[in-house]
Amino acid sequence: MRDVAVIGVGETEFGELWDRSFRDLGIEAGLKAIQDAKLRSEDIDAVYIGNMSAGKFIDQEHVSALVADYSGLADMHLPTVRVEGGGACGAIALLQARLAIASGMHDIVVVGGAEKMTDVGEVQAAEILSSTADQEWESVFGATFAGLYAMMARRHMHEFGTTREQMAAVAVKNHKNGALNPEAQFQKEITIDAVLQAPWVAEPLGLFDCAPLSDGAAAVVLCEAQRARKFSDTPIRIAGSGQASDFLALHDRRDLTTLDATVIAGKRAFHEAKMMPKDVQVAEVHDNFTISEILAIEDLRFIEKGKGGPATAEGLTALNGKISVNTSGGLKARGQPVGATGVAQAVEIVRQLRGEAGKRQVVGARHGLTHTLGGTGATAVVHLFERGD
């Protein structure tokens, strides 16, 4: 396999962007990434798009060709690929694009991720999110997406003594990081009390335990590593990738407090990169709910199983803590345009490793990780990144 590096990144602001369409967002992120890489359109060999559900959110399928078209690439007749995989689609698109370059088929690929979620009402948007769970044997009985994560949270509290305050500490930390990110949906700090007093969504998760509905897009440009220096002074190498799946329905899983897909995707990525969890200084993990970040830092072996709650409350995962987790604000504060998630996480890690993360810069960051989930953990993707120099 040929080595692959990131040579350009771009993203839109995230939020309820009522004046921006799906097309507007996809194009802005893509063009920013292409400019960042100083590419000409002739340099691009293919476009990969991560998108969860444009068919349901905006009634538009075939968004791969659409984004290439409106980015001014129609005349190039590029191969375009749209990847679906629930919340993990952006991270899978990145992996597929990496493989396309590693195989020798392509040299330069643009990977985009986008979702436009606020063109439907909130109840409908929540139902669309639920469609990544098992519709026939979970949703039809009344289980919501938040409800399924809430049941993981309840079990984690039961087995390990995790508290609502410790889960709230995830939201507080990520809002604190988001306040340092000019692209974040919520650039405002919150308190533990605000999280605890918010209305219930699905007990034991309240409104501030949940990532928001968002519009937004992100893009990265991948290049064969030997050529990468032509475009970037600080190419960021993809050192390892792992993807894993599991039973679709939560109730069929081996354990309700461990996401085996995360454990295995993580092992595969670390094995390929010849790295250990302790080698990573900065990680973007899938915090669609506060409990999800606690599970992720445990399942990725950053923190011992069962100790994710206390570790967060003690600040081990804060900016420039033992490991800096979700410096962008995470899905919680940066926002959660689902298809954009995996790509936006990569954008943040590349910024951190380049030393371009401004006020939220992790000191001495050389190795970074992204972790992205589909559904309630039936898919997990982990990528490891490192500075090329």
Add this chain to the structure above:
Amino acid sequence: MTLAIPRFWREIQSRYNLIGTKCGSCGKVDFPPRAVCPVCGRKSIGKMQRFQLGGKGSVVTYTVIHDAPAQFEMQKPYVMAIIEMDEGVRLTSQLIDVKPEDVRIGMKVQASFRKLGQEGDAGVIHYGYKFRPAG
């Protein structure tokens, strides 16, 4: 979500009568029915036998839903649980006839035949299992 009639109808066996499968190779029970046993893989093909669950189990974890899909708006807040059946297999169901504050992990429950939803004001009514405290 709304379900077209055939989509609900074809699962009626399992939703009404808790019909699953038992692997003829290792004896593991699955619900809903599976064509391939997750433990035995290829060895189980053609050996998956129809198997009816007894309807008794206990609560593994639960939640109280406050933000509900449109179909369930009138029922909120309601309790959802993952239940481990006495046969070992787990499923997701609503818990009824119990106050949310009285639900406990480990609580014994049994299946009950109830209305799950309906197709609008004049359409087909969907029935299936919910669970209530045993005894």
